[in-house]
Amino acid sequence: MKLEADVCIVGGGPGGALLGYLLAKKGITTIVLERHTGIDKEFRGEHLNQDGERVLKKYNLYNKVQDAGLLLMERIEYWQHGHVIKTVTPAAGEEHVGIHVPQKNLLSVLIRESKTYQNYKLLMGTKVTELSFNNNGDVTGLKATKGDQEVTIKSKIVVGADGRFSTVRRLAEIPFSTIKHGYDLLWAKIPSPEGWEPTIKNALIGGKQLALFTQQGGFIQIGWNIEEDSYPVLKKESFAPFIEQVIEAFPELTETVHQHIQSWNDFILLKVQSSQSPVWAKDGVVIMGDAAHTMSPTGAFGINCAILDADALADIIEEALDKNDRSAAQLRKLEDARRADAEKLQMQQLIKERTYQDNFKIPALPTGV
Incomplete structure (x- = not known):
């Protein structure tokens, strides 16, 4: 099977699926590859925060996900000896302290909405095997397998949205360092x-x-x-x-x-670890979400970071295609826009983990009480 598209996204999780939708909506020919054969696989990071909620509402997707099924968290509690000793409630003007959205509900909406565009294609059960390069070393597409069938895709930009063990990151020889927790x-x-x-x-x-x-x-x-x-x-x-x-x-x-x-x-x-990559892009290829900055489970930041990456990257890719510029310098605009925030959240995770026990310290009574 030989295919061609402006953009090929590897990874059909929340970040990759949202990016696919946003690009298709812009009229950009887009192919999304997902190695799993279905969208109902077990997924642990399913809590949206205000950032993820805001992006979904920005594109009129939130209500559709709500119809598919989600649950607003009313509060966060800390328990000791069978009693609540500390409670966190929604901030002023907020309705919740987090939203549980089953991955299959979120992905079903993103895929359904994407398929309304003829310039969008989704290949499930498809695994990337190698990247394609031109004589200058620029990425020009990839090869994959779908069952026993070989798939060759020619694309102007390849996006690695394929998670903490990213195949695209490895094939593009983008380095990364892990952080133990x-x-x-x-x-x-x-x-x-x-x-x-x-x-x-x-x-x-x-x-x-x-x-x-x-x-x-x-x-x-x-x-x-x-x-x-x-x-x-x-x-x-x-x-x-x-x-x-x-x-x-x-x-x-x-x-x-x-x-x-x-x-x-x-x-x-x-196995808990986070990671950082010194660069997120090379000519013709860019990584996002956990592929670029793996998060630990603390705070459920991972899915929300991927959604924010997709929101930023859609405009960067549109600009790249308009300018016929798929250079690393152009694609690294995602890194410029998102690295500081992602690494700040990673630091917050480490602090939250280190100070978790402090939530269970009962304040001392004032003298004389």
Whole structure:
């Protein structure tokens, strides 16, 4: 299969899918490649903040995602010994402290809206194998496989929106450095008990963070921080004491936890790290989202950063095509616009992780009270 487009986006997650929509809307011929065969894969970073919400509203997409299903978080709570000791509520003028949007709901809207444009094409189940270069070393497209079929795409610009283990970044020989956070994360998903309110609940267990994220559709996503690289040893031990600590922190989850977490196989391990790349672009190719600046799970910044990248990159690509300039200098305008904010958030994540235990310190009473 041989195809041609102005832009080929590798990665059909929220950032890549939104960029595909924005480019198609501008009349730019766009092909999006996604290695998964469907949009309902398990995805942990599904919380929008005000930035992500603002971008979706900017393009009249928010209401459509709302129709597909989302859930506004009413507050963030910190629990100790079965009691709330600290509460964070929406800021003045805000309706929520975060929005849970299942990835399949967000992607279904972005894909549906993109397909209304004839200049848009989506290839699912398609894996990139190599980039194509001209005699000057500029990227001019790529090769991929779709099942047993080879796909060759000629494009003016290739975008790597393919996540923390980006194939495009590797093939383009764009360097990156990783930042260790000292912990890994275990995820589990359970049905929420009756009457469970849309909240994010935090606890401290053995000096480590335990977080409960209410999800649209009647579920709770549980995230346990564990020591980095400790899971192989932990998995050899009984999971029962681990679960009992969770129940002790949140007794109302006793029944649903016992019913739905019955072995280590009910957990999903996430190796936690963030990354930074010294450059985000070369001639004909640019990376964005986690490919350019992997975020840790703290604060759920990752999906929102990818959405902001897509918003900025759509205009940069439009300008590049109008000027017939696909140079690294032109494409690095994304880096100029977004690097400082992304790295600032990465620093905030490290600070939040380092000071998490401070949320559980009870203020001392004034003298004489």
